[in-house]
Amino acid sequence: MSKLKGLGGERKKKVLAKLGEFGKAIVQDFERGIPPRLKIPSRGTSNIVYDERHRYYVLGPAYGIRSAASMTQVKKLAQTLCVADFCRQLVNSGKFATLREMYYTAEGWETGPFYDQEESNILVEDLEAIFGLKREDLGLMPEEDGAAVFGEIVLKEDNSVIDATKAGRGGYTIPPTIDEVEFVKCKAKRVIAIETMGMYHRFVQERAWKRFNALIVGLKGQAARATRRFIKRVNEELGLPVYLFTDGDPFGFHIAMVIISGSAKLAYINHELAVPDAKYIGVTASDITNYKLPTDKLRELDVARLKQLQKDPRYNTEFWQREIKKMIELGKKAEQQAFAKYGLEYVVKEYLPAKLREVEGEKFINP
Amino acid sequence: MSKLKGLGGERKKKVLAKLGEFGKAIVQDFERGIPPRLKIPSRGTSNIVYDERHRYYVLGPAYGIRSAASMTQVKKLAQTLCVADFCRQLVNSGKFATLREMYYTAEGWETGPFYDQEESNILVEDLEAIFGLKREDLGLMPEEDGAAVFGEIVLKEDNSVIDATKAGRGGYTIPPTIDEVEFVKCKAKRVIAIETMGMYHRFVQERAWKRFNALIVGLKGQAARATRRFIKRVNEELGLPVYLFTDGDPFGFHIAMVIISGSAKLAYINHELAVPDAKYIGVTASDITNYKLPTDKLRELDVARLKQLQKDPRYNTEFWQREIKKMIELGKKAEQQAFAKYGLEYVVKEYLPAKLREVEGEKFINP
Numbered sequence: 001m002s003k004l005k006g007l008g009g010e011r012k013k014k015v016l017a018k019l020g021e022f023g024k025a026i027v028q029d030f031e032r033g034i035p036p037r038l039k040i041p042s043r044g045t046s047n048i049v050y051d052e053r054h055r056y057y058v059l060g061p062a063y064g065i066r067s068a069a070s071m072t073q074v075k076k077l078a079q080t081l082c083v084a085d086f087c088r089q090l091v092n093s094g095k096f097a098t099l100r101e102m103y104y105t106a107e108g109w110e111t112g113p114f115y116d117q118e119e120s121n122i123l124v125e126d127l128e129a130i131f132g133l134k135r136e137d138l139g140l141m142p143e144e145d146g147a148a149v150f151g152e153i154v155l156k157e158d159n160s161v162i163d164a165t166k167a168g169r170g171g172y173t174i175p176p177t178i179d180e181v182e183f184v185k186c187k188a189k190r191v192i193a194i195e196t197m198g199m200y201h202r203f204v205q206e207r208a209w210k211r212f213n214a215l216i217v218g219l220k221g222q223a224a225r226a227t228r229r230f231i232k233r234v235n236e237e238l239g240l241p242v243y244l245f246t247d248g249d250p251f252g253f254h255i256a257m258v259i260i261s262g263s264a265k266l267a268y269i270n271h272e273l274a275v276p277d278a279k280y281i282g283v284t285a286s287d288i289t290n291y292k293l294p295t296d297k298l299r300e301l302d303v304a305r306l307k308q309l310q311k312d313p314r315y316n317t318e319f320w321q322r323e324i325k326k327m328i329e330l331g332k333k334a335e336q337q338a339f340a341k342y343g344l345e346y347v348v349k350e351y352l353p354a355k356l357r358e359v360e361g362e363k364f365i366n367p
Numbered sequence: 368m369s370k371l372k373g374l375g376g377e378r379k380k381k382v383l384a385k386l387g388e389f390g391k392a393i394v395q396d397f398e399r400g401i402p403p404r405l406k407i408p409s410r411g412t413s414n415i416v417y418d419e420r421h422r423y424y425v426l427g428p429a430y431g432i433r434s435a436a437s438m439t440q441v442k443k444l445a446q447t448l449c450v451a452d453f454c455r456q457l458v459n460s461g462k463f464a465t466l467r468e469m470y471y472t473a474e475g476w477e478t479g480p481f482y483d484q485e486e487s488n489i490l491v492e493d494l495e496a497i498f499g500l501k502r503e504d505l506g507l508m509p510e511e512d513g514a515a516v517f518g519e520i521v522l523k524e525d526n527s528v529i530d531a532t533k534a535g536r537g538g539y540t541i542p543p544t545i546d547e548v549e550f551v552k553c554k555a556k557r558v559i560a561i562e563t564m565g566m567y568h569r570f571v572q573e574r575a576w577k578r579f580n581a582l583i584v585g586l587k588g589q590a591a592r593a594t595r596r597f598i599k600r601v602n603e604e605l606g607l608p609v610y611l612f613t614d615g616d617p618f619g620f621h622i623a624m625v626i627i628s629g630s631a632k633l634a635y636i637n638h639e640l641a642v643p644d645a646k647y648i649g650v651t652a653s654d655i656t657n658y659k660l661p662t663d664k665l666r667e668l669d670v671a672r673l674k675q676l677q678k679d680p681r682y683n684t685e686f687w688q689r690e691i692k693k694m695i696e697l698g699k700k701a702e703q704q705a706f707a708k709y710g711l712e713y714v715v716k717e718y719l720p721a722k723l724r725e726v727e728g729e730k731f732i733n734p
Contacts, residue, residue: 095572097711098565104661104707113661143565144587145515145537160533168522168529169544170512173537176568181535198465198510201543205462220511294471294480340471344464 011137011179012091018131019088035069041129041268048267050313056274057267079111083123090139096177098143099124129268136179146174146226150204151215152187178226186238193217193231195246195255199336206348211367222255228273231259235275242275248283249333250305256280261314281355285326288334294341295332303328378504378546379458385498386455402436408496408635415634417680423641424634446478450490457506463544465510496635503546513541513593517571518582519554545593553605560584560598562613562622566703573715578734589622595640598626602642609642615650616700617672623647628681648722652693655701661708662699670695
């Protein structure tokens with residue numbers, strides 16, 4: 001256990017304990033002559049509920065049974081145990097594997113290879129739902145890295161200390177294993193997460209991170225799991241308010257909303273990912289009019305999507321209902337880079353201070 | 368000019384000189400009472416030639432004329448000059464803008480807005496072809512960052528010195544402005560570029576960078592322009608041999624080949640991007656048989672693509688012809704993560720040394 005340290009260490013202990021109990025219960029069943037069975041929280045649509053109190057999607061109480069007594073379920077049960085054992089080995093050794101690697105590794109298991117990767121992925125989701133833990137906590141990492149971060153935060157990974165203003169213009173890259181990273185020091189007072197890397201680099205060039213005491217996060221479109229986890233961690237552990245700056249179109253809105261309230265698909269793990277207090281400071285229908293922004297016409301798909309959002313419980317606030325309605329009426333959308341109409345610096349010098357004053361009120365002092 | 372320094376400085380001087388001459392020639396034409404005209408190298412298919420000597424695609428001698436004397440061309444000529452002027456301002460101020468930002472900025476130009484971004488992008492390509500310079504040299508940056516790099520190289524960006532073993536597990540991110548980066552120190556002896564981030568993280572975890580004295584580059588699929596430029600620079604300036612490790616399928620082959628011999632589409636700038644001496648160490652049809660790898664069936668699309676590659680001049684070597692033919696006969700493809708069948712470390716402990724011995728021969732000492 002000498003390798004355990006910091007946050008990563010605490011998490012590891014918790015994970016190993018959960019895996020241990022899980023295995024012990026199976027063994028006990030065998031010892032008592034009872035066929036072991038697993039209770040697996042149902043992830044079907046009917047069991048995904050929007051939790052008004054937490055302000056994100058969660059799983060309801062329904063669950064399914066996987067039993068060794070059933071001829072049709074026993075193989076799946078054995079495979080679930082193999083996956084759990086593979087995870088235990090990973091967590092024990094401090095290593096990480098991709099879902100793809102696990103799928104191929106299974107070629108050597110006693111249960112035989114999976115038919116396709118979808119089959120092995122589902123077992124991982126089963127374990128995540130059973131334990132209420134992310135797959136990353138089980139030693140399984142996503143293929144892709146998370147977002148880029150630029151600003152005054154110092155982090156520790158393994159034995160490296162990283163200053164996110166000195167990791168290069170590209171910034172610090174959020175690793176898939178973000179829960180193993182320790183926050184050493186943070187002078188930043190807020191987080192500004194940005195949809196496109198074009199705008200991220202604009203913010204870095206214009207030194208917005210310094211001017212607004214902010215961690216600038218470049219999302220690269222829809223935020224990766226590691227990015228969402230990073231944002232949640234700085235929000236909860238460091239108490240930084242989070243602002244989301246996206247394009248003014250249904251896809252931009254939803255990039256922000258998935259960070260705020262989580263996705264239905266990941267309802268079983270939103271308690272680790274959702275940031276319900278994050279605020280939208282992206283382009284709105286009102287901005288399009290007020291700033292006379294260059295626009296594109298809404299496509300049919302955009303309108304259909306906006307109409308979906310109107311009915312989505314996550315958008316059930318006065319602000320969102322007003323702005324979505326207005327956008328449909330306007331028939332137009334605008335990108336965050338459209339402010340370049342007024343010069344490259346405008347977005348940082350004019351738009352951002354105005355938006356921050358809106359959300360922070362008196363607290364915000366224009367630098 | 369006090370801001371100019373290092374490699375970036377030399378480049379800037381060259382770019383400003385070219386832009387200056389370009390503008391002067393236009394002014395002189397006006398002074399002599401001649402309508403100015405631009406010679407623009409043609410980028411049509413018939414003018415793209417595979418250069419056997421350089422081993423990459425180049426433009427042929429054909430060009431088009433854009434003249435102020437033509438009613439249909441004069442607006443485009445004026446727009447070209449506006450783009451050149453915008454670039455001059457960027458280079459002078461040391462700033463960068465995205466193509467998207469330039470498109471929106473044009474709303475304020477005397478020539479009026481562009482119809483769509485395709486229109487302004489083409490003018491940038493015109494200037495690149497006229498000057499033989501990349502858009503990045505003209506202050507225009509791609510939206511996306513380049514690859515991740517892990518290994519013993521120290522770089523300098525602005526006033527930050529970055530050690531690529533200490534930038535975090537995610538590694539050093541190649542910025543869009545890679546030509547402004549200085550190589551301070553490099554202990555690595557070779558470059559291993561990897562298609563997927565899953566395998567990149569495997570290499571970092573297994574300390575392959577240390578074991579093989581290598582810079583590990585995580586390509587994230589088809590390599591970005593900045594990534595290709597980085598690889599070319601470490602190859603030429605530091606003399607490091609380059610090895611490319613991709614999936615064993617037509618898309619993997621082509622990810623490698625675009626790094627080696629450039630793309631036809633970017634023929635006008637391949638002299639800045641192509642790395643003709645880079646070697647393929649990715650999964651081959653022979654590997655599929657020799658290592659008994661888990662495979663997927665070739666889809667119709669894969670077979671069609673392989674047949675295209677057979678006729679492509681870049682694949683006109685004994686090695687590629689043999690391996691492509693063999694893959695079509697096998698009817699199978701395999702991913703780089705398929706080696707996980709033999710355990711997570713196998714790819715680094717067994718496959719890689721075998722491949723490096725193949726390409727480096729006697730020089731390679733197995734660590």
